[in-house]
Amino acid sequence: MSLLNNKIAVITGGAQGLGQALTERLAAEGCSVVAADMKEQQLRATAEDVAKKTGRKIIPVVCNVTLEADVEKLFAAATQNFGRVDVVVANAAILIAEPIAEADAEKWRAVMNVNLFGNFLTFKHACKIMKAQKSGSIIQINSKSGKKGSAANSAYAASKFGGIGLVQSVALEMAKFGVRCNAVCPGNLLESPLWTDEKNGLFVQYLRAGKVPGAQTIADVKKAYEGQVPLGRGCRYDDIGNLVVFLAGELSNYMTGQAINVTGGQEMR
Numbered sequence: 001m002s003l004l005n006n007k008i009a010v011i012t013g014g015a016q017g018l019g020q021a022l023t024e025r026l027a028a029e030g031c032s033v034v035a036a037d038m039k040e041q042q043l044r045a046t047a048e049d050v051a052k053k054t055g056r057k058i059i060p061v062v063c064n065v066t067l068e069a070d071v072e073k074l075f076a077a078a079t080q081n082f083g084r085v086d087v088v089v090a091n092a093a094i095l096i097a098e099p100i101a102e103a104d105a106e107k108w109r110a111v112m113n114v115n116l117f118g119n120f121l122t123f124k125h126a127c128k129i130m131k132a133q134k135s136g137s138i139i140q141i142n143s144k145s146g147k148k149g150s151a152a153n154s155a156y157a158a159s160k161f162g163g164i165g166l167v168q169s170v171a172l173e174m175a176k177f178g179v180r181c182n183a184v185c186p187g188n189l190l191e192s193p194l195w196t197d198e199k200n201g202l203f204v205q206y207l208r209a210g211k212v213p214g215a216q217t218i219a220d221v222k223k224a225y226e227g228q229v230p231l232g233r234g235c236r237y238d239d240i241g242n243l244v245v246f247l248a249g250e251l252s253n254y255m256t257g258q259a260i261n262v263t264g265g266q267e268m269r
């Protein structure tokens with residue numbers, strides 16, 4: 001059963017990782033998708049691959065979410081091709097983990113710029129369209145770090161806490177126009193490039209930053225993170241896809257302003 005038949009979705013950070021998986025999931029549920037990212041080659045490859053697998057139209061738009069002209073261009077591509085926007089997934093984000101006393105100020109600012117200001121621009125241009133059409137579902141990919149501080153990771157946690165304030169404010173403002181806005185707070189996607197990248201992945205960053213006491217290797221860091229989850233494993237792309245599909249469609253019509261954990265129960269520990 002396709003739950004989102006003929007809906008038009010816009011997703012940011014769609015080239016790789018969770019964004020790539022969500023692009024495929026939304027298309028598999030019946031959406032045409034406009035996918036944005038700065039990584040042009042990867043984005044085009046993802047769009048081609050998903051279109052081939054699902055038979056849906058996937059339009060890649062090279063876009064830096066911190067630049068308003070780029071975000072305008074992204075939503076213009078959606079309206080020019082499809083005439084409306086039903087679902088927006090604000091997924092693009094970066095993470096630079098550094099202990100606070102040694103943190104590089106420009107890197108800290110860059111994290112806020114992509115994760116919080118980038119979401120503001122995405123929401124602003126989504127709301128312009130959705131307010132006029134009097135419908136829409138905006139979904140922010142947040143994190144469990146949006147509700148609980150994260151040692152040696154203050155920029156990311158601050159940007160994600162701010163994200164929930166943005167979601168609630170937009171939800172309040174847009175409810176009378178039939179537009180809903182919710183956040184999804186994933187646990188650790190331990191198999192994603194964000195963690196596994198050999199140069200800048202979180203396993204390497206957290207090992208360097210001494211975030212896991214006693215950890216000598218990447219395997220030690222991974223084990224420590226799996227051990228924090230009551231359901232005993234890292235979060236998977238489909239765990240998030242299931243909730244995104246629910247929030248994007250009519251089954252969640254009475255939900256707005258929520259920030260929903262998908263963590264295997266990790267936040268209880």
Ligand SMILES: NC(=O)c1ccc[n+]([C@@H]2O[C@H](COP(=O)([O-])OP(=O)(O)OC[C@H]3O[C@@H](n4cnc5c(N)ncnc54)[C@H](O)[C@@H]3O)[C@@H](O)[C@H]2O)c1
Pocket residue numbers: 012013014015016017018019036037038039063064065066090091092093094114118141142143144185186187188189190192193194195
């Ligand atoms: N991986 C995890 O463990 C995890 C856990 C919780 C929440 N999240 C959240 O999930 C989302 C996706 O994370 P991921 O693991 O797939 O990360 P990722 O780094 O693999 O993918 C992020 C994508 O966003 C793009 N991007 C970065 N800056 C951009 C910009 N300025 N403009 C446009 N695109 C930009 C990147 O090019 C990349 O394709 C993020 O919001 C992240 O905070 C991830």
